[in-house]
Amino acid sequence: MKEKTWKPWLLLSPSLAAVFLLLVVPVCFVIVYSFWLRAPSGQDIPAFQMGNYAKFFADFFYPSILLKTLRVALETVFFCLIMGYIPAYFFYKTESRFKPYLMVLVMLPFWISFIIRTLSWINILGDSGLINHLLMNMGIIKSPLAMLYNEGAVIMGLLQYLLPFMIMNIYVSLDGIDKSLVEAAKSLGCTEWQAFREVTLPLSLPGVSAGCLLVFVLTCGTYLPPMILGGPGNGMIANLIFKRVIGTLDWPFGSAISTILLLLLILIVYTYNRYLGINQIFKSMSNS
Amino acid sequence: MKKFISGWSLIKLYTLLIYVWMFTPIVAVVILAFNPQQFGTFPMEGFSFKWFVKLSRNATILDAFKNSLVLGGFTAVFSTAIGVPAAMAFIRYDFKGKDFLNTLLIAPIMIPEVVLGVALLLFIRWLQQPKSFALLLIGHVVLTLPYVLLIVQARLVGIKKEYEEAALSLGASPFQTFKEITFPLLAPAIFAGMLFSFTISFDDVTATLFWATAQNQTVPVKIFGMLRNSISPEINALGAVMIVLTVSIPLAAGYVTRRFARGSK
Numbered sequence: 001m002k003e004k005t006w007k008p009w010l011l012l013s014p015s016l017a018a019v020f021l022l023l024v025v026p027v028c029f030v031i032v033y034s035f036w037l038r039a040p041s042g043q044d045i046p047a048f049q050m051g052n053y054a055k056f057f058a059d060f061f062y063p064s065i066l067l068k069t070l071r072v073a074l075e076t077v078f079f080c081l082i083m084g085y086i087p088a089y090f091f092y093k094t095e096s097r098f099k100p101y102l103m104v105l106v107m108l109p110f111w112i113s114f115i116i117r118t119l120s121w122i123n124i125l126g127d128s129g130l131i132n133h134l135l136m137n138m139g140i141i142k143s144p145l146a147m148l149y150n151e152g153a154v155i156m157g158l159l160q161y162l163l164p165f166m167i168m169n170i171y172v173s174l175d176g177i178d179k180s181l182v183e184a185a186k187s188l189g190c191t192e193w194q195a196f197r198e199v200t201l202p203l204s205l206p207g208v209s210a211g212c213l214l215v216f217v218l219t220c221g222t223y224l225p226p227m228i229l230g231g232p233g234n235g236m237i238a239n240l241i242f243k244r245v246i247g248t249l250d251w252p253f254g255s256a257i258s259t260i261l262l263l264l265l266i267l268i269v270y271t272y273n274r275y276l277g278i279n280q281i282f283k284s285m286s287n288s
Numbered sequence: 289m290k291k292f293i294s295g296w297s298l299i300k301l302y303t304l305l306i307y308v309w310m311f312t313p314i315v316a317v318v319i320l321a322f323n324p325q326q327f328g329t330f331p332m333e334g335f336s337f338k339w340f341v342k343l344s345r346n347a348t349i350l351d352a353f354k355n356s357l358v359l360g361g362f363t364a365v366f367s368t369a370i371g372v373p374a375a376m377a378f379i380r381y382d383f384k385g386k387d388f389l390n391t392l393l394i395a396p397i398m399i400p401e402v403v404l405g406v407a408l409l410l411f412i413r414w415l416q417q418p419k420s421f422a423l424l425l426i427g428h429v430v431l432t433l434p435y436v437l438l439i440v441q442a443r444l445v446g447i448k449k450e451y452e453e454a455a456l457s458l459g460a461s462p463f464q465t466f467k468e469i470t471f472p473l474l475a476p477a478i479f480a481g482m483l484f485s486f487t488i489s490f491d492d493v494t495a496t497l498f499w500a501t502a503q504n505q506t507v508p509v510k511i512f513g514m515l516r517n518s519i520s521p522e523i524n525a526l527g528a529v530m531i532v533l534t535v536s537i538p539l540a541a542g543y544v545t546r547r548f549a550r551g552s553k
Binding site for chain 1: 295296299300302303306307309310311312313314316317320369370371373374376377378380381383389392393396398399400401402403404405406407408409410411413414426427429430433437487490491492493494497498507508511512515519523524527530531534535537538542
């Protein structure tokens with residue numbers, strides 16, 4: 001039976017049309033708009049000039065927000081990694097019959113509303129939240145510790161959002177390791193720790209790097225946690241874009257910042273894909 | 289050997305602590321929803337349903353719930369309607385540029401929602417269309433499509449092509465084959481895709497903040513607005529309702545899917 005060559009294209013056409021019309025074209029609009037001028041009256045004037053980009057890099061204010069975003073993203077990746085690797089390793093090793101349930105439990109927060117999970121930290125870290133309440137009741141502190149509305153709280157919220165992604169990425173990679181390799185290493189005289197260091201850990205690195213990239217990219221575009229858990233000085237690049245576009249209606253400048261963010265992420269993902277390959281990420285996502 | 293056992297128990301303890309860390313804030317929301325005090329904080333003083341009662345009389349929240357459900361439902365239908373055929377094309381056929389197109393269709397996952405929000409809004413503005421329910425709907429379809437593709441493709445890989453070919457060779461028409469063979473086998477994948485897109489749409493805040501008007505606010509957008517003041521027991525109560533709702537959907541779905549799988553054997 002000969003395959004009809006037009007058939008897959010027929011099946012694909014609605015999705016391709018949707019993504020092209022509603023994503024590719026609008027993103028091109030953002031890039032075009034980033035070169036436009038904004039008249040003092042608030043009107044957007046078609047032009048081709050670098051003024052919006054010059055404004056962004058004119059002094060240290062805007063680049064510092066970009067740098068802060070990258071720093072928070074790196075910190076989040078770091079903590080996600082140290083919090084995520086051991087649970088992923090636990091799932092890989094455990095022979096408990098509750099394993100499927102434990103794994104569903106890790107993915108459960110994914111189904112819980114993002115905004116609820118974010119604001120739930122107010123109940124824990126706030127002045128009259130759980131931690132301060134317990135510490136004050138035990139007499140360890142006299143007045144509440146200020147744990148909310150700072151960068152630490154933002155990272156806490158981000159970690160809770162992103163940790164399941166990291167754990168799943170690492171687990172999928174660990175699960176793909178041929179267990180006889182570890183056995184072989186041990187029968188050749190390796191200790192448990194040596195076998196882990198020499199065999200398991202290196203073979204799990206694709207999952208680790210995929211998880212890191214995913215967490216990094218998702219953090220760079222994050223809007224809600226800095227808004228809810230951060231203080232006035234903790235805004236990240238997405239908050240800046242929102243403020244410029246919805247707040248001051250400065251479309252050309254907002255478009256320029258969006259373009260800068262997008263280019264930065266494309267550069268990161270492109271470099272990653274060039275050297276490590278991107279497919280790993282999608283593999284573990286479809287598993288979740 | 290003894291050293292390994294103690295190492296293993298440390299791993300178990302660490303994993304347990306991660307679970308505790310992950311679920312304490314969520315449990316706290318549910319517990320505090322029953323706190324009768326004016327400020328939704330610890331300590332708990334008493335136990336009452338009054339915030340739930342107050343919530344059920346709040347017309348704007350009920351409106352937001354209705355908006356969220358309608359939007360999520362339509363998003364699920366449209367997203368799977370265009371996503372499932374695309375997933376079939378990727379799994380069942382070989383054609384030029386397949387890998388590139390697959391990456392292109394899944395790439396939106398990596399694009400920050402703020403950028404998507406700005407882009408679509410800018411486009412609509414250029415077309416001189418007002419913000420509307422339609423804008424929210426097409427926006428949510430774009431947001432959820434990559435997830436539908438990933439989920440449905442993963443399920444489709446497990447369905448053998450031979451069944452369809454057998455039906456065709458036994459004289460079934462292409463339509464009969466689809467109705468009798470492909471669709472029943474595909475149903476769990478379609479169901480999973482719909483569930484996923486519904487949840488993502490129901491949950492979305494960032495892009496929705498760009499696209500929503502005062503008339504078609506969703507529940508998360510409404511919560512975001514309420515948070516401007518401060519966290520109140522009413523928000524905790526709303527959070528508790530959302531948690532129970534969104535957690536029971538996938539659990540129920542998992543149950544239904546298992547029943548499906550058993551029934552089709």
